[in-house]
Amino acid sequence: MRKLGIIGLGNVGALLANLLVARQIVDELVLIDTNSDLAVGLQNDLLDGMSALAVQPTIKVQDYAALKDADAVVLAIGNAELLKEQRFAELTDVGKMMRQIAPQIKQSGFSGVLLNLANPNEAATAYLQYLTELPRPKVIGLGTVLDTARLHRAIADQVHVAPSAVTGFVYGQHDGEAVPIWSTFRINGQPLEKPVMGQKIDPHQSEIQAKLNGWYAIKGQGQDVSGMALWTMRILQAVLSDEQVSFPVALYQPQYQSYLSFAAQLGRQGVGNYTLLPLRPLEEDQLKVAAQNIQDQLNILLELPTED
Numbered sequence: 535m536r537k538l539g540i541i542g543l544g545n546v547g548a549l550l551a552n553l554l555v556a557r558q559i560v561d562e563l564v565l566i567d568t569n570s571d572l573a574v575g576l577q578n579d580l581l582d583g584m585s586a587l588a589v590q591p592t593i594k595v596q597d598y599a600a601l602k603d604a605d606a607v608v609l610a611i612g613n614a615e616l617l618k619e620q621r622f623a624e625l626t627d628v629g630k631m632m633r634q635i636a637p638q639i640k641q642s643g644f645s646g647v648l649l650n651l652a653n654p655n656e657a658a659t660a661y662l663q664y665l666t667e668l669p670r671p672k673v674i675g676l677g678t679v680l681d682t683a684r685l686h687r688a689i690a691d692q693v694h695v696a697p698s699a700v701t702g703f704v705y706g707q708h709d710g711e712a713v714p715i716w717s718t719f720r721i722n723g724q725p726l727e728k729p730v731m732g733q734k735i736d737p738h739q740s741e742i743q744a745k746l747n748g749w750y751a752i753k754g755q756g757q758d759v760s761g762m763a764l765w766t767m768r769i770l771q772a773v774l775s776d777e778q779v780s781f782p783v784a785l786y787q788p789q790y791q792s793y794l795s796f797a798a799q800l801g802r803q804g805v806g807n808y809t810l811l812p813l814r815p816l817e818e819d820q821l822k823v824a825a826q827n828i829q830d831q832l833n834i835l836l837e838l839p840t841e842d
């Protein structure tokens with residue numbers, strides 16, 4: 535029995551619910567939003583379409599208690615409108631939303647994996663862990679998973695290979711101090727320095743192109759939710775099937791004493807073994823800067839006035 539919850543049913547949460555149902559990777563789905571009409575509307579829309587599917591999950595709405603035995607809960611709350619102002623504009627709004635949600639998650643007795651999609655991702659994930667008091671390995675964020683996928687695609691495009699032929703991680707801070715760990719990047723197992731079919735990779739050009747591709751998504755559609763929803767599905771599958779595959783999610787990294795995007799094996803336990811690759815001194819310095827930025831944002835959340 536695969537049971538998942540989604541809290542926040544805006545652009546991201548609704549798309550994710552549709553994908554989970556259509557791809558038939560969930561048996562029970564719990565949908566929650568402060569806007570009850572939205573939750574009931576999405577439930578009815580999904581139920582109308584589901585008779586076309588061989589596997590039909592049960593869908594509950596607005597029921598925190600039903601999260602008790604969920605394998606994972608995704609937090610897709612936020613305020614997409616604020617993103618038009620600047621990339622970290624959601625910080626205090628997301629903090630206030632989490633304050634309202636966390637006690638209800640706690641009260642439900644939920645003990646699965648909590649996956650945060652809200653931004654600023656690493657700081658908000660740290661705050662969520664603080665509020666829910668769930669064990670740190672159980673509270674993760676999407677982190678730099680999408681930044682990593684974008685960079686794989688940009689590198690692959692330069693030398694005309696499939697993005698899946700490219701491996702390597704971006705660490706640090708999603709949308710902020712993202713740090714490509716160049717020493718970990720490979721194309722079909724070969725380091726980036728080695729030409730592919732006689733063509734040499736320009737890593738910095740691919741970094742610029744990856745950012746540009748993300749910008750095109752937002753400029754054209756006003757949002758970049760498809761990549762995010764599909765990678766969220768990928769993480770959920772790793773958790774549900776206890777895959778123990780490494781992804782650069784937002785997690786607590788003891789070496790930096792902070793939540794940070796860093797690769798670790800994911801499975802039903804949440805974070806398993808960290809993927810400890812040798813980092814260059816410059817990369818370590820950049821990660822320290824990212825950890826400090828995240829801590830500064832977390833401090834703002836920790837100091838939010840209680841009456842809000």
Ligand SMILES: NC(=O)c1ccc[n+]([C@@H]2O[C@H](COP(=O)([O-])OP(=O)(O)OC[C@H]3O[C@@H](n4cnc5c(N)ncnc54)[C@H](O)[C@@H]3O)[C@@H](O)[C@H]2O)c1
Binds near residue numbers: 567613624676759
């Ligand atoms: N990591 C990425 O690449 C990436 C990409 C796109 C969006 N995001 C982030 O995902 C989050 C969601 O984005 P979106 O576009 O779906 O936002 P949205 O504004 O469309 O939806 C947010 C939803 O959260 C609900 N909500 C607000 N407070 C709540 C509460 N206390 N309890 C339950 N529900 C509540 C709202 O009613 C709304 O339906 C944002 O933080 C956004 O920045 C991240």
